[in-house]
Amino acid sequence: MRITYNKLITKRIIAKREINCNWDEYSLGVQCCKRCERGFVKNISCPTDTSKHCVPCENGKEYIDHVNDLAKCLRCTSCDSVFGLEVAENCTQAQNTKCTCSKNHFCNSSVPCRHCDPCTICESGVIEKQCTSTSDTVCGMKETGTPWWAILLAILVPPLTVGIVYCIIQKWFNTRTRPHEFPQPYISDEIAPLEQDVDLSSYVANIVEEMTFDEALKFVRYHKVPQTKIDEIIRDNIDTSERKIHLFQAWLQRHGMNGTYETLIKSLRNLKMRAVADKIERKLQAAVSNSE
Incomplete structure (x- = not known):
């Protein structure tokens, strides 16, 4: 009985040693199976003919970038x-x-x-x-010495001043002989004050309505809202409007109530979003007036 058992063990060891698959194959039990090329995966458990037993990944949606023995392709990454x-x-x-x-x-x-x-x-x-x-x-830092353009201006300013004065006098005489023209509107950088320091949390939807998502994202990053918080808001909210509202609320919580109106308008102008700042300024002025 012991001799029969030992012979059985010996046969199994010999059979195991005899499985020597090629580099493009893999062993499955006592059988050598073919690996599929890049861009293909197997459609049976042990391929023996890659032209029949390997199928291509769905182009543009799936991929496999290495020789493999997989049954499913990997999903393509999206660039958000x-x-x-x-x-x-x-x-x-x-x-x-x-x-x-x-x-x-x-x-x-x-x-x-x-x-x-x-x-x-x-x-x-x-x-x-x-x-x-x-x-x-x-x-870099601004130059501390006298730049070349300042020297050039020092040379050109005197004759230019004479020319400007002449033009002003000439225009004054011309206005005496023709109908009056309407003066050009003066655009001021001053922020129109509100009657009180309004809690902007009541007007968040109205504010972000005038901003694109990229503008809202640029604004909160300018005010150092943590990137982890930004990523969380984007992940938890599919709708773009909801994302803008939650981003703005995150800034309000970080900033506090005092001075939020002035900080908002000044920041938008500093970020080269003057048109957006002007729209929000007019909208808030009207909204606060109507609520009084």
């Missing part, structure tokens, strides 16, 4: 513009989507980015190095 991404190379059957940072965004990570940040705007107006897809803007 909300996170500052755009498509660099489209997804194929044998290659996943390649994303890159969109214009005026960067990512300093050495691995494929899942999120890109807006490029810094230099308050000094001096840019030493332009923003790229992998590095932020490098800002």
Whole structure:
């Protein structure tokens, strides 16, 4: 009985050793199965003919980028513009989507980015190095010496002053002989004050209605709302309007009630969104007046 058992063990070991599959194959029990090429997956448990037993991934939606013994393809990655991404190379059957940072965004990570940040705007107006897809803007300091344009102005100002005075006098004489013209409207940078420091939480929907999603995102990032909070709001709210409302509410909670109106208008103007600031200013003035 012991001799029979030992022979059985020996046969199993010999049979196991005899399974020696090629580099493009894999073992399944006592059988060698063919691996599928990039862009294909198997449709039976043990392929023996790749032309029959390997099927292609759905182009543009699925991919496999390596020789494999898988039964399902992988889903293509999407490049979400909300996170500052755009498509660099489209997804194929044998290659996943390649994303890159969109214009005026960067990512300093050495691995494929899942999120890109807006490029810094230099308050000094001096840019030493332009923003790229992998590095932020490098800002410089304003020149302390006398620039060349100041010297040129010093030379040109005296004759220009004489010419301007002449034009003013000439215009004054012309107005004496022709109908009066309406003066051009004066655009002031001053913020029209409200009667009281209004709680903007009651007017959030009215405010964000005048802003695009990108403008609302730019505004809250300008005020250092944590990126984790921004990502949470975007993930939890599918509707764009709801995203804008929750982003603005996150800023209000961070800022507090005092001075929110003035901070809002000044910030929008600093971010080169003057038209949006003017619309919101007029809307809030009207809304507060009607509520009194």
